[in-house]
Amino acid sequence: xxxxxESTSPTRRSLIGWGGAGLALGAAxxxxxxxxxxxGDDVDPVAAEAGAAVEFHGTHQAGIATPxxxxxxxxxxxxxxxxxxxxxxxxxxxxxxxxxxxAGKAVGEGAYGGLAEAPPDDTGEALGLKPSRLTLTIxxxxxxxxxxxxxxxxxxxLVDLPKFPGDxxxxxxxxxxxxxxxxxDDPQVAVHAIRNLARIGFxxxxxxxxxxxxxxxxxxxxxxQTPRNLxxxxxxxRNIAGTETDRLKKYVWVGEGDGGKNSAWMTxxxxxxxxRIRMHIETWDRTSLQEQEDIFGRDKGEGAPVGKxxxxxxxxxxxxxxxxxxxxxxxxxxxxxxxxxxxxSFTDGTDGLGRLDAGLFFLAYQRDVRKAFIPLxxxxxxxxxxxxxxxxxxxxxxxxxxxxxxKRDWWGRTLFSEEA
Amino acid sequence: MRAARxxxxxxxxxxxxxxxxxxxxxSDAKDGDTIQVTAADSKCKTSAKSVPAGHxxxxxxxxxxxxxxxxxxxxxDRIVSEKENIGPGTKYTLxxxxxxxSYEIACVPGMKGHGVRQKLTVTGGGSTxxxxxxxxxxxxxxxxxxxxxxxxxxxxxxxxxxxxxxxDLAAAQKAYAPSRLGWERTEPVAESFGDIDPKVDVREDGxxxxxxxxxxxxxxxxxxxxxxxxxxxxxxADQLVTDLKDWQERVGKAEITPxxxxxxxxxxxxxxxxxxxxxxxxxxxxxxxxxxxxNVEGAEKAYELLKPVASKNDQALTTELDKQFTALNAExxxxxxxxxxxxxxxxxxxxxxxRKELSDAVNAVAEPLSKLAAAVAVVKK
Numbered sequence: 001x002x003x004x005x006e007s008t009s010p011t012r013r014s015l016i017g018w019g020g021a022g023l024a025l026g027a028a029x030x031x032x033x034x035x036x037x038x039x040g041d042d043v044d045p046v047a048a049e050a051g052a053a054v055e056f057h058g059t060h061q062a063g064i065a066t067p068x069x070x071x072x073x074x075x076x077x078x079x080x081x082x083x084x085x086x087x088x089x090x091x092x093x094x095x096x097x098x099x100x101x102x103a104g105k106a107v108g109e110g111a112y113g114g115l116a117e118a119p120p121d122d123t124g125e126a127l128g129l130k131p132s133r134l135t136l137t138i139x140x141x142x143x144x145x146x147x148x149x150x151x152x153x154x155x156x157x158l159v160d161l162p163k164f165p166g167d168x169x170x171x172x173x174x175x176x177x178x179x180x181x182x183x184x185d186d187p188q189v190a191v192h193a194i195r196n197l198a199r200i201g202f203x204x205x206x207x208x209x210x211x212x213x214x215x216x217x218x219x220x221x222x223x224x225q226t227p228r229n230l231x232x233x234x235x236x237x238r239n240i241a242g243t244e245t246d247r248l249k250k251y252v253w254v255g256e257g258d259g260g261k262n263s264a265w266m267t268x269x270x271x272x273x274x275x276r277i278r279m280h281i282e283t284w285d286r287t288s289l290q291e292q293e294d295i296f297g298r299d300k301g302e303g304a305p306v307g308k309x310x311x312x313x314x315x316x317x318x319x320x321x322x323x324x325x326x327x328x329x330x331x332x333x334x335x336x337x338x339x340x341x342x343x344x345s346f347t348d349g350t351d352g353l354g355r356l357d358a359g360l361f362f363l364a365y366q367r368d369v370r371k372a373f374i375p376l377x378x379x380x381x382x383x384x385x386x387x388x389x390x391x392x393x394x395x396x397x398x399x400x401x402x403x404x405x406x407k408r409d410w411w412g413r414t415l416f417s418e419e420a
Numbered sequence: 421m422r423a424a425r426x427x428x429x430x431x432x433x434x435x436x437x438x439x440x441x442x443x444x445x446x447s448d449a450k451d452g453d454t455i456q457v458t459a460a461d462s463k464c465k466t467s468a469k470s471v472p473a474g475h476x477x478x479x480x481x482x483x484x485x486x487x488x489x490x491x492x493x494x495x496x497d498r499i500v501s502e503k504e505n506i507g508p509g510t511k512y513t514l515x516x517x518x519x520x521x522s523y524e525i526a527c528v529p530g531m532k533g534h535g536v537r538q539k540l541t542v543t544g545g546g547s548t549x550x551x552x553x554x555x556x557x558x559x560x561x562x563x564x565x566x567x568x569x570x571x572x573x574x575x576x577x578x579x580x581x582x583x584x585x586x587x588d589l590a591a592a593q594k595a596y597a598p599s600r601l602g603w604e605r606t607e608p609v610a611e612s613f614g615d616i617d618p619k620v621d622v623r624e625d626g627x628x629x630x631x632x633x634x635x636x637x638x639x640x641x642x643x644x645x646x647x648x649x650x651x652x653x654x655x656x657a658d659q660l661v662t663d664l665k666d667w668q669e670r671v672g673k674a675e676i677t678p679x680x681x682x683x684x685x686x687x688x689x690x691x692x693x694x695x696x697x698x699x700x701x702x703x704x705x706x707x708x709x710x711x712x713x714x715n716v717e718g719a720e721k722a723y724e725l726l727k728p729v730a731s732k733n734d735q736a737l738t739t740e741l742d743k744q745f746t747a748l749n750a751e752x753x754x755x756x757x758x759x760x761x762x763x764x765x766x767x768x769x770x771x772x773x774x775r776k777e778l779s780d781a782v783n784a785v786a787e788p789l790s791k792l793a794a795a796v797a798v799v800k801k
Binding site for chain 2: 080115117118119199202203206
């Protein structure tokens with residue numbers, strides 16, 4: 001795959017045409033629009049807000065601090081090949097495909113117009129759709145470092161998660177050598193992205209498990225309304241915003257010198273914890289309003305902390321019950337522990353017993369899992385009143401490398417090559 | 421990703437190679453290649469008996485009282501092109517690209533049965549494109565392989581059928597899977613005839629309303645689930661031989677092209693991916709792994725024959741296919757003690773995790789195999 005193809009292949013953006021692009025740009029400065037027309041790749045950030053394309057290249061991977069999109073398709077893969085060069089080539093192919101798809105373009109030579117007897121490179125279901133702020137974010141699981149002679153590059157911070165009380169982990173929804181998080185405003189765009197990466201990966205990697213998500217349950221945009229989870233509550237009010245550079249630096253991005261020489265390649269990256277949290281929806285719905293509010297430590301309507309009037313009022317934790325979710329999860333109860341949440345609601349139909357198979361697909365990014373998710377979850381799994389209504393059924397942890405810098409760079413380069 | 425980038429001219433030439441793609445669009449053919457077809461309830465009148473090769477246009481008028489169907493057929497009844505459901509009093513223009521040879525035009529009033537036939541001779545060699553002699557050899561060798569498989573299958577089917585007719589349950593169970601191997605190796609060719617497969621290899625859930633269930637899987641159910649052989653089963657066993665003899669007689673005449681071979685190989689693995697990996701194929705006998713192996717062998721055969729050309733056009737692809745076929749066969753070998761026999765373990769003993777491993781190995785071959793057609797479609801320099 002070469003970059004020269006970009007000028008000749010049909011693009012979703014070219015199908016939308018200038019009318020659509022102009023509308024999508026909305027309040028964007030004219031300069032942004034000109035830049036977009038010239039390069040076809042550089043997209044004005046204001047345009048991204050309006051549902052267009054999110055820049056793929058950067059210091060950090062998109063999909064972490066990026067404003068949270070509405071939909072998710074998350075996939076964990078296992079590596080099959082033992083050939084390091086072949087795996088690296090796949091990462092390069094993936095990077096090229098990801099770059100194209102996030103820009104709203106079809107993979108490879110496109111979805112039509114090619115040889116009639118051969119399947120097209122792109123599967124085609126995203127043709128004509130907007131880029132939909134698609135972001136693709138890759139992560140490497142602990143098990144990957146047992147392969148390709150990478151053991152000595154496994155960061156100390158990438159620990160295997162301990163078993164937490166109440167965990168009932170399904171092996172087929174747990175772990176993975178690598179993961180790709182696809183977030184987009186259009187579910188079809190997110191599904192298309194994972195499907196096409198899986199296709200490129202056949203023979204090298206296989207999908208271990210995947211999860212579709214909808215209805216983001218937290219926001220990284222401070223002025224946006226905090227979304228509700230499937231229990232009907234606002235949660236994650238004090239989430240880190242994508243604009244809070246200082247907090248991102250402090251709590252999310254791996255800094256130079258973090259974790260010793262083994263993790264130098266992770267500088268600018270982050271650590272991701274993914275948990276499939278099943279909710280016992282039916283029993284929750286039979287719970288009294290008072291108990292529901294006591295469990296969260298917020299009121300259901302406004303989302304205000306106990307005893308306060310507004311959602312964003314500073315909570316007075318001691319007014320909450322000792323086992324209230326907000327009280328236990330709040331940084332003030334955890335020596336300031338702060339994570340960036342990016343979770344989504346999910347439903348996978350019914351569970352065979354007529355119950356909704358639904359819950360929260362929890363995604364959290366942090367600078368060091370040992371100092372963030374693990375102590376936090378220890379606290380919650382032991383004490384949280386919510387535990388009566390939820391169960392953690394899937395789990396995975398990944399090292400999310402820094403961003404792809406430019407067109408020559410590729411996903412995982414800092415891990416797989418010695419050059420910085 | 422395809423390594424070799426195919427030019428537009430290559431793609432056009434490929435279309436000419438396969439040449440049998442019918443288009444039911446409006447005609448752009450010259451007037452001389454147009455045949456008037458007047459269909460009635462018991463007549464099928466054509467204005468010409470001979471046309472030059474290339475685009476042939478049928479201007480059809482149904483003067484009968486029933487909806488009719490008009491077909492252009494090969495001598496062995498395979499359909500070149502057809503239009504169904506032409507209502508009484510209506511007209512339709514059917515265009516097809518046809519190579520030199522003998523054909524028939526059939527009007528099928530009521531769209532049932534053999535229809536009323538007229539001969540059609542297509543003259544000249546206008547549309548036969550030049551093809552790499554290595555590809556012609558691959559096709560010829562594959563045709564021979566397909567015939568050999570059918571020839572070798574009949575005695576095995578007869579052994580199976582004899583056991584059924586003897587009422588020997590154990591012997592019939594033993595002979596069931598071996599009797600299917602040759603069929604499984606060449607299934608896409610057999611399926612290209614359209615009428616044999618539904619008689620011999622249909623599963624109960626694949627039956628259409630009113631279709632009688634015949635063939636291997638009907639007997640499989642009797643042997644493993646009902647565990648008894650009655651008169652009906654014995655009759656069905658005879659029918660299986662009859663239907664497979666039909667296959668044996670026709671299989672050598674199947675239309676085969678390099679790209680149909682390549683895509684046929686991929687289809688064999690699709691068969692594995694959709695039917696065998698799930699255990700649906702032989703749900704009573706659980707001999708799915710034998711069929712699985714047969715499909716893989718058939719796919720590998722087609723690939724091996726095309727490989728000399730494919731490797732010239734896309735070396736990376738054939739390297740990958742060699743590797744993945746080896747891996748898939750190694751995966752299958754885990755389930756049999758002796759590599760020279762076709763004794764595989766019962767598929768109900770294969771765990772969910774193992775089925776995923778098998779499925780992953782199939783995907784790892786099938787994805788690159790889907791690119792084989794492109795690698796043999798490139799015009800030689």
